[in-house]
Amino acid sequence: MKKEIIKTTKKREKEGVVVSNKMTGTVRVEIEEISRHKEYSKVMRKQKVFFAHTNEALEVGDKVTIRESRPLAKNVNWVVVSKK
Numbered sequence: 001m002k003k004e005i006i007k008t009t010k011k012r013e014k015e016g017v018v019v020s021n022k023m024t025g026t027v028r029v030e031i032e033e034i035s036r037h038k039e040y041s042k043v044m045r046k047q048k049v050f051f052a053h054t055n056e057a058l059e060v061g062d063k064v065t066i067r068e069s070r071p072l073a074k075n076v077n078w079v080v081v082s083k084k
Contacts, residue, residue, distance in 0.1 A: 011068040013081065018062045019049065026051055026076055027058050029066055054080035 016031035033046045052066045053076050063084040071077050 051075045052078040052080045
């Protein structure tokens, strides 16, 4: 008997807000991380923008979940999974 090969990959998921929807099939999603500085205990906010592929009509300000995927374009490596 042949053994079944089960392929399990954990792809990263992030939650963010749609910042721009001016491209066809692609939206810009901004993700904000809040962390505390190790030495000074100051609360820091970091924002990062990801380009994500979507077929849905999303508006600026929509909260979405994005998942890592294969490269779809030069800057697009994420796919919109769900809208909240």
